[in-house]
Amino acid sequence: MDDGRRTHFRTCNLCEAMCGIRIELEGERIAGIRGDDDDPFSRGHVCPKAVALKDLHEDPDRLRRPVRRTASGFSEITWEEALAEAAERLHAVQERHGRDALGVYFGNPNVHNLGALVFGPLLLRALRSRNRFSATSVDQLPHMFASYLMLGHQLLLPIPDIDRTDFMLMLGANPLASNGSLMTAPDVKTRLRAIQERGGRLVVVDPRRTETARIADEHVFIAPGTDALLLWSLLQVVLEEGGARLGHLASVCDGLEQVQALARGFCPEQTAVHTGVPAEVTRRLARGLLEAGSGVVYGRMGCSTQAFGALCQWAINLLNLVTGNFDRPGGAMFTSPAVDALDLPKGLGVGRGSFGRWRSRVRQLPEFGGELPVACMAEEMLTEGPGQIRGMLTLAGNPVLSTPNGARLDEAFAGLETYVAVDLYVNETTRHAHIILPPTSPLERSHYDLIFHMLAVRNTAKFSEACFEPPADAKHDWQILLELKQRLEKLRGVGVAQRLMDEALLRLGPDRMVDLGLRAGPYGGRFGLGKDALSLRRLRGEPHGVDLGPLKACLLERLPKGRIELAPKLLVEDLERLRAAFGEAAVVDGGDARPLRLIGRRHLRSNNSWLHNAERLVKGKDRCTVLMHPDDAAARGVEDGGRVQVRSRVGMVTAAVELTRDIKAGVISLPHGWGHDREGVELRVARAHAGVSLNDLTDELAIDELCGNAALNGLEVTVGPA
Ligand SMILES: Nc1nc2c(c(=O)[nH]1)N[C@H]1C(S)=C(S)[C@@H](COP(=O)(O)OP(=O)(O)OC[C@H]3O[C@@H](n4cnc5c(=O)[nH]c(N)nc54)[C@H](O)[C@@H]3O)O[C@H]1N2
Numbered sequence: 132m133d134d135g136r137r138t139h140f141r142t143c144n145l146c147e148a149m150c151g152i153r154i155e156l157e158g159e160r161i162a163g164i165r166g167d168d169d170d171p172f173s174r175g176h177v178c179p180k181a182v183a184l185k186d187l188h189e190d191p192d193r194l195r196r197p198v199r200r201t202a203s204g205f206s207e208i209t210w211e212e213a214l215a216e217a218a219e220r221l222h223a224v225q226e227r228h229g230r231d232a233l234g235v236y237f238g239n240p241n242v243h244n245l246g247a248l249v250f251g252p253l254l255l256r257a258l259r260s261r262n263r264f265s266a267t268s269v270d271q272l273p274h275m276f277a278s279y280l281m282l283g284h285q286l287l288l289p290i291p292d293i294d295r296t297d298f299m300l301m302l303g304a305n306p307l308a309s310n311g312s313l314m315t316a317p318d319v320k321t322r323l324r325a326i327q328e329r330g331g332r333l334v335v336v337d338p339r340r341t342e343t344a345r346i347a348d349e350h351v352f353i354a355p356g357t358d359a360l361l362l363w364s365l366l367q368v369v370l371e372e373g374g375a376r377l378g379h380l381a382s383v384c385d386g387l388e389q390v391q392a393l394a395r396g397f398c399p400e401q402t403a404v405h406t407g408v409p410a411e412v413t414r415r416l417a418r419g420l421l422e423a424g425s426g427v428v429y430g431r432m433g434c435s436t437q438a439f440g441a442l443c444q445w446a447i448n449l450l451n452l453v454t455g456n457f458d459r460p461g462g463a464m465f466t467s468p469a470v471d472a473l474d475l476p477k478g479l480g481v482g483r484g485s486f487g488r489w490r491s492r493v494r495q496l497p498e499f500g501g502e503l504p505v506a507c508m509a510e511e512m513l514t515e516g517p518g519q520i521r522g523m524l525t526l527a528g529n530p531v532l533s534t535p536n537g538a539r540l541d542e543a544f545a546g547l548e549t550y551v552a553v554d555l556y557v558n559e560t561t562r563h564a565h566i567i568l569p570p571t572s573p574l575e576r577s578h579y580d581l582i583f584h585m586l587a588v589r590n591t592a593k594f595s596e597a598c599f600e601p602p603a604d605a606k607h608d609w610q611i612l613l614e615l616k617q618r619l620e621k622l623r624g625v626g627v628a629q630r631l632m633d634e635a636l637l638r639l640g641p642d643r644m645v646d647l648g649l650r651a652g653p654y655g656g657r658f659g660l661g662k663d664a665l666s667l668r669r670l671r672g673e674p675h676g677v678d679l680g681p682l683k684a685c686l687l688e689r690l691p692k693g694r695i696e697l698a699p700k701l702l703v704e705d706l707e708r709l710r711a712a713f714g715e716a717a718v719v720d721g722g723d724a725r726p727l728r729l730i731g732r733r734h735l736r737s738n739n740s741w742l743h744n745a746e747r748l749v750k751g752k753d754r755c756t757v758l759m760h761p762d763d764a765a766a767r768g769v770e771d772g773g774r775v776q777v778r779s780r781v782g783m784v785t786a787a788v789e790l791t792r793d794i795k796a797g798v799i800s801l802p803h804g805w806g807h808d809r810e811g812v813e814l815r816v817a818r819a820h821a822g823v824s825l826n827d828l829t830d831e832l833a834i835d836e837l838c839g840n841a842a843l844n845g846l847e848v849t850v851g852p853a
Pocket residue numbers: 237238239240241244265266269270432526527528529530532533534553554555556558570573608731732738739740741803825826829843
């Protein structure tokens with residue numbers, strides 16, 4: 132329009148909820164950001180972080196040009212200099228010390244970034260290092276592990292059909308703060324309330340009475356790290372009282388008898404002493420699940436990042452299976468995404484998964500899906516000897532704040548021979564980089580959610596155009612990654628064919644890949660030409676997105692091997708570890724001077740380790756506080772509002788304490804992603820609201836020993852007045 136006003140519609144890419152947003156523009160200025168009422172999925176909902184897209188775009192601390200670290204801080208250099216030096220450095224480390232001497236960390240924002248998802252894996256593969264790490268192993272690894280072993284594909288993840296369920300049993304998740312995870316459900320609060328409005332029930336199991344627990348019909352306190360026991364007791368009651376109702380999946384399931392036999396060992400009366408959940412409550416919950424028209428058990432971070440995360444996700448799948456709620460409306464369902472990463476031509480899609488093909492050098496932790504657990508990253512850098520990591524490449528991540536024993540990792544990064552980062556900021560990790568390559572801002576890119584459409588509670592498709600034309604000298608993540616790959620291969624003397632291929636990909640870009648995926652997918656007519664067939668062109672004409680309907684039963688078509696393994700050997704064997712761990716130890720009931728158990732928490736206005744540089748998201752009362760039960764405080768001489776020292780095997784932090792009966796006695800909570808007050812961090816606002824890092828307390832030795840995921844929750848700590 133002539134006055135320079137326009138409205139731009141897109142999807143917010145900050146968390147998993149995929150909210151549609153409406154950006155009002157006056158020339159190049161963002162006049163406002165609000166929810167898009169016409170988005171068929173999010174229906175106008177947004178959270179306070181959506182407006183932070185403006186802050187992020189305009190943030191003077193956000194890097195716009197590549198920088199090199201010098202004795203007096205970072206200084207800007209040209210892209211040519213930066214890419215050439217970055218490639219030479221990465222190449223030199225591998226030449227000098229071998230391929231595995233270069234480690235890579237692939238951070239969380241990559242999964243919210245179309246270009247990085249499409250082209251990042253090409254660079255990662257080209258590096259041919261076994262020392263690949265990502266946020267997966269401080270997150271959803273157990274879900275992928277269980278799907279890999281039970282269903283034959285790591286990304287065939289069950290999604291709770293919350294829009295139709297009559298009974299939802301939620302463990303270790305707080306969607307009212309997180310907006311949902313492995314459950315893309317914009318406006319989740321309204322969706323949860325709707326369960327109640329149609330006469331259903333929501334039950335939350337959590338060591339803290341969370342925002343979500345407050346709106347639930349029932350909240351059950353549990354001792355951290357004991358969910359696997361509760362879940363197996365639920366299985367015991369369900370199988371004893373309801374029998375196995377595998378329904379339409381009965382003929383493809385193997386191992387039912389073994390599961391039935393195993394469940395007998397987990398009477399609710401026996402597990403209650405450890406979980407703190409009374410046996411009658413467990414029985415009531417099991418009956419609730421059996422009696423509901425449809426029901427679903429859903430467990431997330433609290434259940435995933437703990438010592439028995441894989442056992443938890445296995446048991447959750449089993450509960451949904453044996454109650455007949457797997458792949459059934461109102462239960463745990465599977466998406467039929469418009470771009471199906473499970474079904475793309477080889478090389479482009481996501482592999483079925485792998486486990487234990489190699490092990491980490493120092494601690495012998497197993498590979499999963501081509502990656503090693505990030506809990507062993509620091510020791511691989513710090514332990515001398517052949518195969519030691521001497522150089523790192525981090526892509527959109529901040530592992531110093533995000534992974535266990537961050538302080539040790541901090542020290543490890545400081546000592547590297549080479550470190551190249553692709554990131555928007557000089558954060559707690561990238562401050563150690565020799566070169567930082569900054570991508571465009573999210574509003575300067577097109578977007579399609581390759582991952583979150585696959586994890587959504589409804590089938591939809593939406594493509595977002597870039598809101599702004601990027602500056603002439605800016606590069607997208609995917610361009611940086613592909614150009615790095617090209618330069619590395621040139622240094623290695625890779626053949627012409629490969630180079631031509633990369634040239635072609637650089638010209639093609641990620642949008643064309645989305646088009647290919649859409650046309651190859653279930654709504655694209657499998658390359659047919661139907662008028663309504665989904666294509667990029669069609670999505671471009673529908674800026675609010677396209678609704679493809681509720682989830683459909685589709686598992687039988689999607690199972691790669693056509694069978695479901697109910698009792699995978701690795702998981703069955705791991706039950707021994709669970710039994711051994713809870714042989715004699717008594718429940719943590721708090722109120723005395725024994726060590727406490729530390730858990731994390733999220734806040735609506737935070738996003739992992741970043742977005743704290745947006746004033747409007749950090750202003751107000753300090754959020755990086757310790758929550759503690761008054762009885763535990765009294766036993767330690769701690770006063771409300773005072774400061775406490777929290778100590779673990781690996782570190783100590785000091786923070787303000789808030790006393791509350793909303794946390795189970797014996798447990799304390801501290802949020803993660805804070806601790807910005809480190810030398811060299813270039814985040815002015817965040818530094819003024821620094822907080823302390825939870826991951827200076829979490830222990831890299833605390834892992835789920837089966838799959839290697841970090842056990843961030845349930846750590847033993849001691850607390851006293853500061
Ligand atoms: N104790 C504890 N620790 C946790 C958790 C917990 O619950 N408790 N949660 C864990 C979970 S679930 C996760 S996913 C991890 C996340 O941890 P990380 O993988 O480290 O991810 P973030 O903290 O989101 O990384 C933020 C960095 O990515 C950069 N960035 C953002 N967008 C882009 C982009 O488009 N391109 C590029 N190149 N860079 C970008 C930002 O500038 C910022 O520096 O933290 C984990 N750590």
